[in-house]
Amino acid sequence: MDDVRSREWDAIVIGTGVGGGTAGRRLTESGLSVLYLEKGPDLGDEALSALEIETRDPETRLSRGAWPRLLEAELDGAWCELDGMIGAGVGGTSAYYAATLERPERHDLDTGTGHPHPTGGWPVGYDEMQPWFQLAERYFHINGEVDPLAPNGAELLAPVLPLPESDAALMLDLRRAGMHPYRTHMAARFLPGCESCFGRRCPRRCKMDGRSAGVLPALESGRAALLDRCSVTRIQADGTRVEGVTCRRDGQEFTLRAKRYVLAAGGLGSPSLLLRSGSEAWPEGLGNRSGLVGRNLMFHLSEIIAIWTGQGQQRGEESRSISLRDLYFMDGQRFGTVQSMGLSAGFGEILHALNGRFDQSPLRRLRPLRHGMRIPAMVAARMLGRAKLFVGVLEDLPYAQNRVLPDADDPDRLRFHYDISDELRSRRAAFRKAMRKAFRPHRAMFMGAAPQLNFAHPCGTLRFGDDPRTSVLDRDCRLHGVENLYVADSSFMPTSNGVNPSLTIAANALRVADAVAAGLRLAAGGGLGY
DSSP: OHHHHHSEEEEEEEOOSHHHHHHHHHHHHTTOOEEEEOSSOOOTTOOOOOSOOSOOOHHHHHHTTBOSSOEEEEETTEEEEEOOOOBOSTTGGGGGSOOBOOOOOHHHHSTTSSOOSTTOOOSSOHHHHHHHHHHHHHHTTEESOOOTTOTTSOOOBOOSSOOOHHHHHHHHHHHHTTOOOEEOOEEBOSOTTGGGGTTSOOTTSOBOOTIIIIIHHHHHTTSEEEEOSOEEEEEEEETTEEEEEEEEETTEEEEEEEEEEEEOSHHHHHHHHHHHOOOSSOTTOTTOTTSOTTBSOEEEEEEEEEEEOSSOOOTTOOOSOEEEOTTSEETTEEOOOEEEEEEEEOHHHHHHHHHHHHHTSGGGGOGGGGGGGHHHHHHHHHHHOOEEEEEEEEOOOOOTTSEEEOOSSOTTOOEEEEOOOHHHHHHHHHHHHHHHHHTTTSEEEESOSSOOEEEEEEEOTTOBOSOTTTOSBOTTSBBTTOTTEEEOSGGGOSSOOSSOSHHHHHHHHHHHHHHHHHHHHHHTTSSOOO
16 A cells, blocks of 8 residues: 555546546556546445445445445425436446447537537547557457448457347347347356346456556556545646645545656546546646536436337346347437347336336326226236347437536535436437337337436447547547546546447546557656656
8 A cells, every 4th residue: 555655656547437447558568557446345346236325324335336326316396315327336337337338420420410419519520539449349348240231340259149030029029120130239158148247246256447458457467456435535736736635534634746647536526536636736726727527418308119029038038138229310300329228118117117107197196096097007017028129329418507516525426417408309209109009010118208317328428539628528538628537437538429329438537548558658758668
């Protein structure tokens, strides 16, 4: 511990999720010394289920790799607490994710193509990102089938998981209906039974996440160290340089120093830390001269639909096998990917969905009628069997009023304000209509009536761009006005795109790491004489 605290590192990486873990590994591969700082514990290869923890106790939550406090949100003007599935442990949220890693579309990144929002452009286009997408796909062992609508896209390994018979039949039905399904792109190695770890911590490291694909290879290089249960409370910056980070561990407060700093605390955590790190030179928060730190918060909307295929699906056949992008960008509207969830629905799930519809209907005040929903749910379950669950990932767009709300006194408190825009509500209705049409003639039912934000996908709160007046980071994701602080998590994204953001985060983290290494080489006169 003393050696870690006393030395100056080439780079300190704050956070060990997909972004931080990947960036740190790439830096060690460039010959640099790296110190990882992680708020939560290193749980090793301990197998734990998903982050839905039935307790509010901060220590218990943290001991299981969950953020210690529930999120506090002002949603459409109403305050609430919610469990946003935010991780706090080595691997971050990715230790529990479902490992679906897909590239965005070319038009997502290329400025001026299909973006209805005036500030939606990316300063780095698809072709410039391509080498890092390819590298991230190798780091994370991405396997699946090439999307037939993007034949020159991802470079993939063969699918790890066998295709269930009922999924094969559904894919054939979709093709007959003019759709273009393909095997979902998954981050997993070739180990039997690896499907059991999607959505939970993997004890065998077959699922590739921020820990298994990033932190562990970095530590094995001998050029990296890890401090877990280490809370970074403040970034110390005077003028144009970060001088150190204030940390708290085991009741002690201390400062750590490096030549470069990579912030990867997540789409909510990173802006919160910057806003807490104000100084005389940065009275509104570090890097916040534009007033945009924490603003333009985006999530995805999740539209879950149950599909009865008529193929006699039973429990145990569920797999995350099918994706399709036919609805990704339709009639000038930005929708997103549709994917199987690896889950099925029976009586309980159908009843829950029907009750939700009842609660949104004009009959909701007649509460005794709600009990009658059990009858159609039971009839549907008996007549139709178990349904396959699919989720539509609906792109969110940036609005400055959707923002992180800092708490100067409590680093464990993540708060935000979010209003669902009229534009998003309208686009959601069109997306649901398109999803139902895509699965015809199969019976289908949406599993929720109200919009469902995916709180595990916060992004956009430190957007990158070429103009310091309209962005927080430059094109290398270095904080405008601060020469040695970079960001490598989802907060850099100007738009959320229509896919899970993990592969984009990983690819950009590799790009950022290369920029950090190049800057250090330049500062050292072309050598790595550290």
